[in-house]
Amino acid sequence: MRKLIISILIGVIFPLYASAGFVFRNDKDVTVVINDSEEQVVHTALEMFQKDYVNVFDRELKTSNQQGNIYIGTIGLNKKAEQFIAIKDIQELKQHEEAFLVSVKDNHLIILGSDKRGTAYGILELSRMIGVSPWEWWADSPVEKKQSFKLKEGFKTLQYPSVARRGIFINDEDWGLTPWSYLTHEPSDTKGQIGPKTHARIFELLLRLRANTFWPAMHTCSVAFYLTPGNKETADKYGIFIGTAHCEPMMRNTNAEWKTAGTGKYDYVNNRENVLKFWEERVxxxxxxxxxxxxxIRGVHDGKMQGANTLQEQKAALTNVLKDQREMIAKYVNPNVEQVSQVFIPYKEVLDVYKMGLEVPEDVSLLWCDDNYGYIRHFPDSKERARKGGNGIYYHISYWGRPHSYLWLATNHPAQLYTQMKLAYDKGAQDMWILNVGDIKP
Incomplete structure (x- = not known):
């Protein structure tokens, strides 16, 4: 009878701890088992979760490569984590990029990713579970203290993205992000510099939101991304794919960099050798x-290409441009050029050139654009949907240009955004989504 009464009291007073499962508690440490050989972004995500854990539970999260309560790993890099997971679940993970599994077995918490980003997303899923918003810094979202948080024995969630490349384009940065960065957040004597401290905050948000792609700011008011030491390394730390806008081929900020690194006019037709040299340096x-x-290729800054006046001349030039660029990628990045992520963006007049029959290699993604006011101009047809490189969307929720601009505030209605993007997804634009944002804070 005495033992029964004690058992009942324990069950009443400590209901969270009475049954099997995994519990985070503010009166007990937990230890994470993770290999040093994991990719950098995995360790970055773990550092973020460790900070979140302290903020929620006021406890340290320890790490080990031997024994612990939590096992974290990427498939093939942590056998101790994999031994808790059913073979069918491992096979399911292997079928998807950036997938993760979070499960509880034998009172242990296991996070297993199909690749480095999947593992990182799995770690930060724990931050969401314990109540930390992805917007905890940018939107000043408060973190609530907790005494405990429990996952029941047998808990399992397996998740993976439905769009392969997804992220934002920092554009029209003149009055918002740029001055805040170089005057306030990381003061610099270089006017317009957006440095690694600012980008670390942006990339942390993207990682928490499970976004993986970033197009850096590209106006003349800001220093080009790759001209600021530490920016590239920061992107690598957070596992972010860096891309560039429709008028910035081959990872070059043409608007800012041609004037210092180019020779002659930015004219592929009449100055091909120097244009290729300009691209080659960055690749x-x-x-x-x-x-x-x-x-x-387009103009130096958001205008039509130089040296080709008619659409037919532009088509002929673009055909040769694509050939030269692919050869450059094969030479310096990967001989199997089809394994390198590439995108072609039929923006403004380039869409007219494409519709004239421009042939884009099958493995290159086609990124369709809205009309700058939230209405998508072209959805992939059956032939385009069958392409190996797939399709995507470049969408504005901020715009600076004729006939009138809308910046900063939320001009586009959420219902319109949903309707347009849902339609695009249903029509096969599922490989890359880029959102043009004038600023992040609002």
């Missing part, structure tokens, strides 16, 4: 990084 520099190469 050689970035070999080995996670990049998405924008192909094609």
């Amino acid at each position: 050689k520099e970035l070999a080995g990084s996670d990049n998405i190469y924008t192909l094609g």
Whole structure:
């Protein structure tokens, strides 16, 4: 009778701890088992979760490569984590990029990812579970203290993205992000510099939101991304693919960099050798990084290409441009060029050139655009949906240009955004989504 009464009291007073499962508690440490050989972004995500854990439970989260309560790993890098997972679940993970499994077995918490980003997303899923918003810094979202949080024995969630590349384009940065960065957040004597401290905050938000792609700011008011030391390394730390806008082929900020690194006019038709040299320098520099190469060519800054006046001349030039760019990628990045992420963006007049029959390699993603006011101009047809490279959307919720601009505030109605993007997804634009944002804070 005495034992029964004690058992009942324990069950009443400590109901969270009475049954099997995994419990985070503010009166007990937990230890994470993780290999040092995990990719950098995995360790970055764990550092973020450790900070969140302290903020919620006021306890330290320890790490070990031997024994512990939590096992974290990427498939093939942590056998101790995999031994808790059913073979069918491991096979399911292997079928998807950036997938993760969070499960509880034998009172242990296991996080297993199909690749480095999947593992990182799985770790930060724990932050969401314990109540930390992805917007905890940018939107000043408060973190609530907790005494405990429990996952029941047998808990399992397996998740993976439905869009392969997804992220934001920092655009129209003149009055918001740029001055805040170089005057306030990381003061710099270089006017317009958006440095690694600012980008670390942006990339942390993207990682928490499970976004993986970033197009850096590209106006003349800001220093080009790759000209600021530490920016590239920060992107690598957070596992972010760096791409570039429709008028910035081959990872070059043409608007800012041609005037210092180019020779003559930015005119592929009449100055091909120097234009190719300009692109080649950056491609050689970035070999080995996670990049998405924008192909094609437009003007120095958001205008039609130079040296080709008619649409037919533009089509002929673009055909040769694509050939030269692909050869450059094969030479410096990967001989199997089809394994390198590439995108072609039929923006403004380039859409007219494409519709004239421009042939884009099958493995290159086609990124369709809205009309700058939230209405998508083209959805992939059956032939385009069958392409190996797939399709995507470049969508504005901020715009600076004729006939009138809308910046900063939420001009686009959420219902319109949903309707347009849902339609795009249903019509096969599922490989890349880029959102043009004038600023992040609002």
